Amino acid sequence: MAIRIGDQPYEGRVKAGVDNTFMREAVSSAQGRFRSGKQKSSEELGNWEDWRTLGEEIRSHTLENIDYYLHQLSDKVEERGGHVYFAETAEEANTYIQGIVKKKNAKKVVKSKSMVTEEIGLNEALEEAGTEIVETDLGEWILQMDEDPPSHIVTPALHKNKEQIRDSFRDKKGYEKTDKPEELAAFARQELRKDFLSADVGITGCNFAVAESGAVTLVTNEGNARLVTSLPDTQVSVMGMERLVPTWEDLEVLVGLLTRSAVGQNLTSYVTSIIGSKLEEEVDGPEEYHLVIVDNGRSKILGTEFQSALHCIRCAACINVCPVYRHVGGHAYGSVYPGPIGAVLTPLLDGYEDHKELPYASSLCAACTEACPVKIPLHEHLIRHRQIIVEEEKKSPQTEKIMMKGFAKWASSPAAYKLSEKMARTSLKPWTKEETIEKGPGPLKGWTDVRDFPAPAEQSFRKWFKDRKKGEDS
């Protein structure tokens, strides 16, 4: 799937989002619940700002010394019986993992939710090699069935309702019960158990790796990551190179920030740290363990003004407060990373060319920056992206260019401005009904498709103000 999702242009994606009433309601209610959960669990801690400061300091120190800590991590994993592969590109990572799967002659691979494997398109690469891949996170399983990309990094199937899910289960898996979430989940449990027990290889992502111990830590509520790391004989963990902390003590701070910010829980049901392959005499856990550390464009961000974007711990707190995300939903961003962090990160990882609109998908209200548990100045990064797009890349969206040119000409001529003021009411008359415009022409259409536009007043503000002043003076 790679970082880009779908091939629709930006305007089309946005329109599809805005027109999807169920999705918008679901997103809006999810945002509300995520936000209040986060607020409650962070307030309980008492000194949330101190925790954020500590989180930021740990992340900065780690990224400043990332070569040192990755070296230490890889030594530790090797010491504990694991193989470590450093992959500069998505292709390198995919080829390496394909190699493992082929060597093991694996028929079935079970996966727990991982954003980085979405980013590098691992599933497609493995399917090409003829292996069956089963996503085991409930949301991801639903999406895989419908070949649909995730729309939120914590609850990936947020855009689907239970009736749609029931229909997919029925059509693709022979499900016969109702659309009750409990029954749907029980069915998924029963189906996926078989997969867990018969899989040859397990693949996970990585929330945080601990450099001093080689522990790859996975944060879930469902328990699927525990199954993926306990049952198959071969396990592969894929981590974005920045998903790292120096010590166990640092891990604890960031896990707490993550679970509170992501789902408003002091801890999720399962936090699991896996260190290399299983020890002698142990039964559960992999005999063969691989850690794949992925760059895929991240190193270009190091040493730049955007370095703090790599501090992200993928909690989605910025997504959950974003007014733009609320209206357009995750798919409109056209990236596996939606929302404010997606708008910052996607152009950095994949270039401005295909993502030049993303930094504009923001009202710059700064709610994202305020919500970020590791204090990434997200809205400032978005402003800087816009500057680069306009000044250096000369890639501001085409409509904006034309409009700006026209506006400059028109506004610099007082006669033209006055004339259009007078003309506005008359020329919009055909579309006006009782002082509102419900279906506007041309550029107004985008607005009136979703809400009414007031008809221009009979008298311009300037004229009204002048007359009023006259009245006062006399």
Next chain:
Amino acid sequence: MTIKNRDSFLNNLAANLGRPRRTESVERPAYSVSPQKEAWKDATSEELLEVFKEQSIKMSAEVEETTEENLPSLIRDLIVREGNSVIAAGGERNDLYGLTEMYEELESRIGEVHIYDSALGKENQVIAERADVGVTFSDVTLAESGTVTLFNDKDNGRSISLLPKTYIAIVPESTIVPRMTQSMQVLREKEKSETEKTPSCVSFITGPSNSADIEMIKIVGVHGPVKAIYVIVRDS
């Protein structure tokens, strides 16, 4: 074991950071704040116990409290209530808490009683998969989040607390600490120890498995246990 492409990969990172590669003597700085050390600093063990209970219930776990003396009979009753088969972690604590004898007696009453035995290999997973109940001890217990911590090893296999429908965690009162901070100190000590090895898997478990992936509605019991019961054993 192999490490591939490390040098070229890390040299590139150092080059992007505009400095030579760092391979040694990086010290963690003294961070400007340490809220984790302040949390629950003055809480008494009685207070921590209350916090633990409250949080566990909030996270949909069932909480029982008992004495060392009554522990075996309570565990037996809970197993019988929850089903007809049990898999329990091995290890010396079973003897210390008088559970070994109870399990032996229970064998005649229910379908299957299995003490995890690594010598049997994968058979343990097959038994865990069909067992109604899994029983382990908590190694470190976190009050703030209602969490039991398992240092999984050859006697306490990962599958015991994972595959059965009901999971029972025995929580000796002495294992209760304020929060994750303290469990990490235990792990760091293991890391630095010459004699002890850090476990291959550390499982922090908070209540039963759950999901909100369908319309944000919380469903209890997805891939892991549908039910989690914490049995607190008061210090005698």
